Amino acid sequence: MFSGFIFDVEGTLVDCVPQNLRSLQEALGRFGHQVPYTTLQLYSGLDGDQTLQLVVPEADEGDRKTILKVQGSIYEEKYLQSVRPFEGVRDVFKSLTERGGRIALATDCKGPALKHYLSLLGADEFISATACGDDVDHGKPDARLVGMALRKLGLPASDAVMIGDTPYDAEAALEAGAAAACVLTGGFAAEALVEAGCFAVAEDLQALLPSLEQSKVDPAREAPLTASAAIAQRRSA
Template sequence: MLFSGFIFDVEGTLIDCIPQNLQSLQETLAEFGVPVPYEVLQLYSGMDGDDALRIIAPSLDEVARKKLMKAQGERYQKKYLETVRAFAGVRRLFEGIKSAGGKISLATDCQGAQLRHYHSLLSADDLIDQIACGDDVEKGKPDPGLVRLAVKKLSVAPNKAAMVGDTPYDAEAAKAVGVPALGLLSGGFTRAALLEAGCFEVAQEVGALGLILDGATAL
């Protein structure tokens, strides 16, 4: 299978931050009077924030959900953001893709200062061709908007792009656009869950993708 474009999710895929994200969400939910077990939050990690809250906190109305998401974002940025790290091997992988003639885009719900901090951790701005972020679309994954935009920005056919993500929602978004999906176990989901969502292959984390992608980049 040959690809000329690679679309990467960021949180849980390139940046090791899912435990911090979920911990900040759990703490914020508790403040709003909605205690939710960590294991339940894990099931919806990577899903559009409002959609996830509709499921895990059905007692909250739209106004309360917006307040909660704002509070959670502030808590995460203040308490946890400086503790996250990039996964090993990201730049090496990106260099390999670029040297083979591939294009790279990020497709992430995050934005603003948070996204800028992630960029600084990756130290790979010179290798990233395009970015589709939360500022560009109304909804996060599994809505296909981010992946569709990333494909458009890369100017590649959907079947010549590969979506790399750590959640079933990345795979579902990719599938809706006709983009093959690669899954990573670094977000806390099982191999079975990622395959069931449509991933054609699953790796432990982003640094292990080299062997899978070897020979899979079209010039």
């Protein structure tokens, strides 16, 4: 079994992807950018600045920062209180820690949102470390969040698995040297998650638990597509 279990939060532990995407869509609209929800879904979980570079390439760095600030305000004021935890998170955390595993969170969210998520989960006693948006400037697929979580756990990457809900979580995990597994609660198809490098994909965390409790995956497994390559492949299909 793995020794370390690094969990994404948004879309993996708490059900908030639609709210995040709607708040981003509204923020873009305030600045005259009409972007379809389905387009934003392709980049759900990607670093916010990178997302804006892709969907509104005409926006400069200052514009992107302003849009993201407005999006954060909309989300906290209009959507945050509607977020709910996914069922079974505490049970999964308890099972993993009872078997000797250590749990960390790796998420680019921060501030009031992260504090609210942690209160919803009510699982602080199982969490050994947290790497969040207050710690690094770059979100996934940048591997630094995962790397920081590993350092805080004091574990080698080969002993850990990152659990997320997007191809970007998988890419960050693999770049950091950890294994990757995903749930389908973020809106991505199982095929996209497998293409991005996940050794296991399941409907939710409870269904994923048996795969997390098995022996570590073969390090010689086939190299995956990067998240960006997987998206390009799906869009051209």
